Amino acid sequence: MGRKLAKFTETNQPVKYMGGFDHALIHCPRCDGMAVRRAGRVTCESCAYTSELDPKPRSKPVEPPRIIMCPECDRYVGSQWSLQQVKVVRCLRCGWTKEPDKQGSWKVQKRRRPTRLWLEVGFRGERLWAVNEQHLSFLEDYVAAGVRETGPFNSTIASRLPAWIKSGKNRNNLLRALAKLRARLPGNMPLTR
Template identity: 65%
Template sequence: MGRNLTKFVEAAQPVKYMGGFDYALVHCPRCDDMAIRRECHVTCGSCAYTDRLKRKPKVKPVEPSQTVMCPECNRYVGTYRSDLRLHRLRCRGCGWAKEPTARQWPVPKRHKRAPLWLDIDFRGNSLWAWNDQHLSFMEAYVAAGVRDVSPSNSTIASRLPAWIKSGKNREDLLRALAKLRARLPENMPPTI
């Protein structure tokens, strides 16, 4: 028992809740270098990428309505536009009918987020941190032998998975967190 373990006091931490971090470090979608995501907007200092630019909405060309003639008796049946739902068409002369086609709903687009910059695989689990402050919090928590945490279940420390809280993974977790710390640049850009 010759280890000199520190004490972790959650009340002394500058950020106690996940919503307290105002930015995240992510991979730039353009150059794959480190970028900053703040309020769902990504800005890269290396390639000057930003997704804050207003884009013109895509305008679909409107097709004119088409006149439908009966293929049997060549009578006027009705009109429709291909961008609107096709209603049932029926010829009053010969009884020919065209049923509406099944409407294909588009697959919802998933919101694509840039992957986190500070993310590493740890024994099949994802060990990640939002930013340098979150990484410092994780290092202090893992290194501590005695952890004084809040009894509520809404703080960062209370939401950590059991494999991070376990003391048997302490040394390996500290090495993995050191690898994440090495990914940060020497002189972090100002985040304000």
């Protein structure tokens, strides 16, 4: 007859609401590696970036360097401190260049970059994403299940999933896409099921 599909029961899930996850896996603003955002603080193990480190007190206050990001590919190019003697700023990824104006100053505009999730992939014109490994496990369990029991209200994670994820005809392709997301996780990260 075919394979036997699992049963998904939302009451057995550890997190029932999107705000219930304690951390999110995102792209590091500096090195584009995997970083963890927890309680408003971003930390990256590969480049030691931390968004809320308190520096040691100095005798006189020093203005922090301005970060220069490539406007084309949104990668870190350098900082204003390190670029004072440099004549041209160049992005190594896309080749974008910028020269200082006639007075030799760099007009760097500080702008916030949108947070990009680490676990994100395209799926038939839509974006399939997971906040962290626990959310990914939730999605894998939900998609793989043949019978899905959800709560009566429209405020849980399963009730807010789009129709293309809920559709049984996309099950095999979604499971392959979720496996790609699972492969993006580092090997030493524990499975949270």
